Amino acid sequence: MPLGGGDIGMNVWVEKGAVYFYISRTGTFDEHNTLLKLGRIKLELSPNPFTNTEGFVQELHLRDGYMTIEQNGTKVQLWVDVFNPAIHTEVISKTKTDLIVSYENWRYKNRPVLGKANNANSYKWAPQGDVITYADTINFHKNGVLFYHKNRAQTVFDVAVKQQQLASVKNEMMNPLANLTFGGFLFGKNLESGSTYKDIYESTDFKGFSLKSIKGAKKHSFSVHLSTEVLSDTKEWKKKLLQSIKADETKKAKVQSKNWWNNFWDRSFVFTQKRHVTEHDSVYQIGQNYQLFRYMLGCNAYGKYPTKFNGGLFTYDPVYTDSTLKFTPDFRNWGGGTMTAQNQRLVYFPMFKNGDFDMLPAQLDYYVNLLKNAELRTNVYWGHHGASFTEQLENFGLPNPAEYGWKRPKDYDVGMQYNAWLEYQWDTSLEFCKMMLDLYEYNTEDIQKYIPFVKSCLVFFDEHYQYLAKLRGRKALDGEGHLVLYPGSAAETYKMTYNANSTIAGLQVITKMLLNLPLDYLSDSDRTYFEAFQERIPPMTFKQINGNKLLTPAVHWERVNNTELPQLYPVFPWRIYGVGKPQLETAINTWELDPDAQKFRSHVGWKQDNIFVADLGLTEEAAKYTLLKMANSGRRFPAFWGPGFDWVPDHNWGGSGMIGMQEMLIQEAGDSIYLFPAWPKNWNVHFKLHASKQTTIEAKLEDGEVKIIKVTPESRKEDVIISLQ
Known part of the structure; x- marks a missing residue:
C-alpha cells in the first residue's frame, strides 16, 4: 500500500508480524542512472500484536495523508512531511512494548548488474563493459543509522557525451549525476544502537542495522530524515543533513502536512455511484481508482x-x-x-x-x-x-x-x-x-x-x-x-x-x-x-x-x-x-x-x-x-x-x-x-x-x-x- 508526500514514496506492508516499508525519493540516480531506493525499514514489537489476520486493519487515510496499522490494541501510524524530506512513525499500545527498528539495505556491497537487470539503468541491453551498482555507506551514528550513496565523478553522462561526439561542449553542459549524494538518518528518542545481521528477502541478500528501545513503553516513535544534494565532500553532506533535523517541530509539521492533503482533496475530486457504493460495482471502482491514483x-x-x-x-x-x-x-x-x-x-x-x-x-x-x-x-x-x-x-x-x-x-x-x-x-x-x-x-x-x-x-x-x-x-x-x-x-x-x-x-x-x-x-x-x-x-x-x-x-x-x-x-x-x-x-x-x-x-x-x-x-x-x-x-x-x-x-x-x-x-x-x-x-x-x-x-x-x-x-x-x- 502506497504512502508518501512532498517527494517521498513508500510501500508499506506487514509480513510475518513485522511492519516493512521501502523508501523512495525523486532524484536518487546512481552513476548509471538507476533510480535507487533508499532502503527498507523493518519494525518489530514485543510482545507482537500482529500475530494473525483476525482484527488486522491497514488503512490509508486519504483525506489526511497518513496510514495506520492496527491489531490487538496496538496502532502504528506512519506519515510523511510534505514540506521537508522526513518520514515519521508512531506506535501506541495499551501495554508496554519493546521495539526494534532496522534499516535494511541490499547495497551493503558492490553488486554486478547483469543481463536484463540493466533495463533499470541507462545502458539497457547494451552495457559497455562491467556495470556495477556501487556500495552505499552505512554506519551506526549517535544511536541512529546513517546511510548514503555518493556518485563517483565519472558517470553515464560522460559515456553518453563521448559516444555522441559532444566533447567539444562538454564543459558547457549540465551534468546532474557527478557527485550526487543521497541518503538519510534513522533515529528515535528511546532508541540505541543494536546489532547487525544478514538475510535474504525474495531473491536479494541484504544487511540490516538494528536500533532497539532503551526501555519498554506504551508509545514509541522514530523518524527517517533524507537529503539529496550534489556535494563532493560527504562530511559537508552529513553535517547539513543532521543540522536540518528539528525534532521539536514534528508536531507542527504533522498539522501542516494534514492541512496540505485536506486542501489537495478540496480543490478537485471525482466520486462515482455515491448513493450505491460497493467495491464490486464497476462504476464505483473507476471513481475510487481515480482518487487513489x-x-x-x-x-x-x-x-x-x-x-x-x-x-x-x-x-x-x-x-x-x-x-x-x-x-x-x-x-x-x-x-x-x-x-x-x-x-x-x-x-x-x-x-x-x-x-x-x-x-x-x-x-x-x-x-x-x-x-x-x-x-x-x-x-x-x-x-x-x-x-x-x-x-x-x-x-x-x-x-x-x-x-x-x-x-x-x-x-x-x-x-x-x-x-x-x-x-x-x-x-x-x-x-x-x-x-x-x-x-x-x-x-x-x-x-x-x-x-x-x-x-x-x-x-x-x-x-x-x-x-x-x-x-x-x-x-x-x-x-x-x-x-x-x-x-x-x-x-x-x-x-x-x-x-x-x-x-x-x-x-x-x-x-x-x-x-x-x-x-x-x-x-x-x-x-x-x-x-x-x-x-x-x-x-x-x-x-x-x-x-x-x-x-x-x-x-x-x-x-x-x-x-x-x-x-x-x-x-x-x-x-x-x-x-x-x-x-x-x-x-x-x-x-x-x-x-x-x-x-x-x-x-x-x-x-x-x-x-x-x-x-x-x-x-x-x-x-x-x-x-x-x-x-x-x-x-x-x-x-x-x-x-x-x-x-x-x-x-x-x-x-x-x-x-x-x-x-x-x-x-x-x-x-x-x-x-x-x-x-x-x-x-x-x-x-x-x-x-x-x-x-x-x-x-x-x-x-x-x-x-x-x-x-x-x-x-x-x-x-x-x-x-x-
Missing part, C-alpha cells in the same frame, strides 16, 4: 524530478511483477533517469483539470533545465538553432545511449538515434510546450520562464527542416511556401513520414497559443518571426474511405513500427477536433473507419482510445474503455496497474484513464464549457474539476438529473452547456 501523484508534488511513468515512487521487488526477474528492489523496466516523453505526458496532462498546478513544475522545469544541452547538440551536429529533444531522453538532455546506438553506420547522421522506433521523433517536446502554455490558459500564471523553451522547440522545426530540404535540393520550402516535414515520424508508429499530421497539429497549436499570449511575452521581432513561421507550417492532410473524410497519419510513410494512433492526435492532445468544434465528423470517421484505428484498439497501458472516444462524444465507447482501463488492478492496492507495456504500478495507465474520465465530464470549445459530453446518463457522479480562465465547476449527476452546485467565477455560468446524451 491522484493520491499517488500527490506524493511527488514537490519533487525536483517528475513522477516516472514506469512505477513512480512505488515499485517493489520485481519478482512480484515478473517471477523470472530475480533482481533487487531497485529494478524497474525502461530505466531510472530516462524519460519517455510519450508516456510522461499522460502522467502530467490530467493535473490541469485537477487544478494541481503546483505539481507541474517538477515536469516542466525538468525540460527547462535541459534546454541548453539540447541547443548545444543541435548546434554541434547541424550548425543551426533550436532545441532538439528526442524520445527516450536522459536526465541530462541527450538520447539514451542504448537507443542512440553503439553499432552505427560510419556515415550515419551523428545527431540521430540509430533506432527504428525513435528516428526523427522530435515532436514529443511540443506536448510539454502545450503544458507550459496551458498554465497560462488555465491559471493565468506568469509563464515567462517557459517562453525561451517554447520558442526554441519551434525554431528547431523551422531551421532543421529547411536544413534537411537544402541537403536534398535547391529549395528550403515546397511550392506553396511550406516546410517539408520529411523525414519525420508520427509517434513511434508511422516511420519516415512526409508531413505527419501529429507534428503539423502540434506546430499549429503551439504557435497559435504562443502568439495569443499578451504582447509583453514576445518582442516585436519574435512576434514577426513566429507569425511568418505560422505561415510556413503545412496544412493537415486527409483521405476518403467510401466517400467519408478521414485524418491521415501523414501524406506518406514507409513502414508501421508500433500501435499508436497519431492520426487522432489532432483530437488529443491537440484538441483541434472535439465536442462543439468544427468538422467533428471527420475525426469520428477516423476512429470508426481507419483500418489501423480498428486494429490497434486497446485499454492497456498508455493506450489512449478511452480519451479519443471521450473527446469525440462517443458515450457508449467511452464507458466501455473507461471501465476496462480504470477497473481494479487485481493487486492488493487497486490502482497498482500494469505492467502493460512498462512496469508496475503503471502511471501512464492511470494517467490516461484519468484524462479520459475528465474528458467524459467536461470539455471546452471556445468560451463554451460542455458538461457530461460523453458520460452515461445512468452513472451517478459528483465532481469538481477545473477549466480554463481560472474556472472551477462542481456538479452532480444523480439518477439521471443534473445539478450544478457551483461555478467559479459566477460569470462563467453562462458559458456552461449541459450536453448529457
Whole structure:
C-alpha cells in the first residue's frame, strides 16, 4: 500500500508480524542512472500484536495523508512531511512494548548488474563493459543509522557525451549525476544502537542495522530524515543533513502536512455511484481508482524530478511483477533517469483539470533545465538553432545511449538515434510546450520562464527542416511556401513520414497559443518571426474511405513500427477536433473507419482510445474503455496497474484513464464549457474539476438529473452547456 508526500514514496506492508516499508525519493540516480531506493525499514514489537489476520486493519487515510496499522490494541501510524524530506512513525499500545527498528539495505556491497537487470539503468541491453551498482555507506551514528550513496565523478553522462561526439561542449553542459549524494538518518528518542545481521528477502541478500528501545513503553516513535544534494565532500553532506533535523517541530509539521492533503482533496475530486457504493460495482471502482491514483501523484508534488511513468515512487521487488526477474528492489523496466516523453505526458496532462498546478513544475522545469544541452547538440551536429529533444531522453538532455546506438553506420547522421522506433521523433517536446502554455490558459500564471523553451522547440522545426530540404535540393520550402516535414515520424508508429499530421497539429497549436499570449511575452521581432513561421507550417492532410473524410497519419510513410494512433492526435492532445468544434465528423470517421484505428484498439497501458472516444462524444465507447482501463488492478492496492507495456504500478495507465474520465465530464470549445459530453446518463457522479480562465465547476449527476452546485467565477455560468446524451 502506497504512502508518501512532498517527494517521498513508500510501500508499506506487514509480513510475518513485522511492519516493512521501502523508501523512495525523486532524484536518487546512481552513476548509471538507476533510480535507487533508499532502503527498507523493518519494525518489530514485543510482545507482537500482529500475530494473525483476525482484527488486522491497514488503512490509508486519504483525506489526511497518513496510514495506520492496527491489531490487538496496538496502532502504528506512519506519515510523511510534505514540506521537508522526513518520514515519521508512531506506535501506541495499551501495554508496554519493546521495539526494534532496522534499516535494511541490499547495497551493503558492490553488486554486478547483469543481463536484463540493466533495463533499470541507462545502458539497457547494451552495457559497455562491467556495470556495477556501487556500495552505499552505512554506519551506526549517535544511536541512529546513517546511510548514503555518493556518485563517483565519472558517470553515464560522460559515456553518453563521448559516444555522441559532444566533447567539444562538454564543459558547457549540465551534468546532474557527478557527485550526487543521497541518503538519510534513522533515529528515535528511546532508541540505541543494536546489532547487525544478514538475510535474504525474495531473491536479494541484504544487511540490516538494528536500533532497539532503551526501555519498554506504551508509545514509541522514530523518524527517517533524507537529503539529496550534489556535494563532493560527504562530511559537508552529513553535517547539513543532521543540522536540518528539528525534532521539536514534528508536531507542527504533522498539522501542516494534514492541512496540505485536506486542501489537495478540496480543490478537485471525482466520486462515482455515491448513493450505491460497493467495491464490486464497476462504476464505483473507476471513481475510487481515480482518487487513489491522484493520491499517488500527490506524493511527488514537490519533487525536483517528475513522477516516472514506469512505477513512480512505488515499485517493489520485481519478482512480484515478473517471477523470472530475480533482481533487487531497485529494478524497474525502461530505466531510472530516462524519460519517455510519450508516456510522461499522460502522467502530467490530467493535473490541469485537477487544478494541481503546483505539481507541474517538477515536469516542466525538468525540460527547462535541459534546454541548453539540447541547443548545444543541435548546434554541434547541424550548425543551426533550436532545441532538439528526442524520445527516450536522459536526465541530462541527450538520447539514451542504448537507443542512440553503439553499432552505427560510419556515415550515419551523428545527431540521430540509430533506432527504428525513435528516428526523427522530435515532436514529443511540443506536448510539454502545450503544458507550459496551458498554465497560462488555465491559471493565468506568469509563464515567462517557459517562453525561451517554447520558442526554441519551434525554431528547431523551422531551421532543421529547411536544413534537411537544402541537403536534398535547391529549395528550403515546397511550392506553396511550406516546410517539408520529411523525414519525420508520427509517434513511434508511422516511420519516415512526409508531413505527419501529429507534428503539423502540434506546430499549429503551439504557435497559435504562443502568439495569443499578451504582447509583453514576445518582442516585436519574435512576434514577426513566429507569425511568418505560422505561415510556413503545412496544412493537415486527409483521405476518403467510401466517400467519408478521414485524418491521415501523414501524406506518406514507409513502414508501421508500433500501435499508436497519431492520426487522432489532432483530437488529443491537440484538441483541434472535439465536442462543439468544427468538422467533428471527420475525426469520428477516423476512429470508426481507419483500418489501423480498428486494429490497434486497446485499454492497456498508455493506450489512449478511452480519451479519443471521450473527446469525440462517443458515450457508449467511452464507458466501455473507461471501465476496462480504470477497473481494479487485481493487486492488493487497486490502482497498482500494469505492467502493460512498462512496469508496475503503471502511471501512464492511470494517467490516461484519468484524462479520459475528465474528458467524459467536461470539455471546452471556445468560451463554451460542455458538461457530461460523453458520460452515461445512468452513472451517478459528483465532481469538481477545473477549466480554463481560472474556472472551477462542481456538479452532480444523480439518477439521471443534473445539478450544478457551483461555478467559479459566477460569470462563467453562462458559458456552461449541459450536453448529457
